[in-house]
Amino acid sequence: MSEFYNAEMSAKQERMARTRDMVRQRSELMQALSPKRGECILELGSGNGVFTRELVDCVCSDGHVNGLDSSKAIIEMARHICPDGEFVLGDAQDLPFENATFDAIVAAQLFCFLNDVDLALKEAFRVLKPGGRIVILDTDWDTLIWRNSDPDLMERMLDAYKAVYADAYLPRTLPERLMQSGFANVAAGSFVVLNTSFADDTYARQSAEFAVSIMNGSPQFSTAEQESWLQDQERLDRDGGFFFSLNRYILTAVK
Numbered sequence: 001m002s003e004f005y006n007a008e009m010s011a012k013q014e015r016m017a018r019t020r021d022m023v024r025q026r027s028e029l030m031q032a033l034s035p036k037r038g039e040c041i042l043e044l045g046s047g048n049g050v051f052t053r054e055l056v057d058c059v060c061s062d063g064h065v066n067g068l069d070s071s072k073a074i075i076e077m078a079r080h081i082c083p084d085g086e087f088v089l090g091d092a093q094d095l096p097f098e099n100a101t102f103d104a105i106v107a108a109q110l111f112c113f114l115n116d117v118d119l120a121l122k123e124a125f126r127v128l129k130p131g132g133r134i135v136i137l138d139t140d141w142d143t144l145i146w147r148n149s150d151p152d153l154m155e156r157m158l159d160a161y162k163a164v165y166a167d168a169y170l171p172r173t174l175p176e177r178l179m180q181s182g183f184a185n186v187a188a189g190s191f192v193v194l195n196t197s198f199a200d201d202t203y204a205r206q207s208a209e210f211a212v213s214i215m216n217g218s219p220q221f222s223t224a225e226q227e228s229w230l231q232d233q234e235r236l237d238r239d240g241g242f243f244f245s246l247n248r249y250i251l252t253a254v255k
Contacts (some may be wrong), residue, residue: 029137042104045068082128150232
């Protein structure tokens, strides 16, 4: 774990956290969650710990924030970035907490990876206090508009990209599933991630790096195709024609 986390990794995570798209995402989450001083909050899929750190500042010393992640290495990194949070190795489908522990639960881009979303929602309901609230941010990848010059290659890449998720279209079923899990006052909102530049500090660039790693690990894509796809994105950016648009959805509910 110490080899995974180092000064270079820390600097990279902090740079990503300061990008416009990530700042916007955390701001939308914070507005939906509305954390209060003294609350106990659980972040599922807490990742690098940057949002956990902001939650700690909101609840102050008389509150408490737990971060849960399934990766030991990621938890080690989060503990460095957010030393005042408490990070636990665990599974959102089998939470290691007592009933009625938390005032609020928040999760960003986690439920789409779970094999049993309904079980995870029931677990969240169990560990929330009566009147507690849940906020879930996720993506429906059918909303993606990503300009390219080779529609066939792009379609194949996106098929491989979406296959990484257990459910790449989760937001469209989440309202019903929340209600079936016992939640009330279910509401949905959305915002758009819009990039007309392929700069290093855009979500589009992060998505492209992820896409290249997926293609690199798949026999379905040749090295030439990987290079061609990325070069096309770079060319569109140079010519002023780059365009990437994706909807994020935020679901809120109360126990």
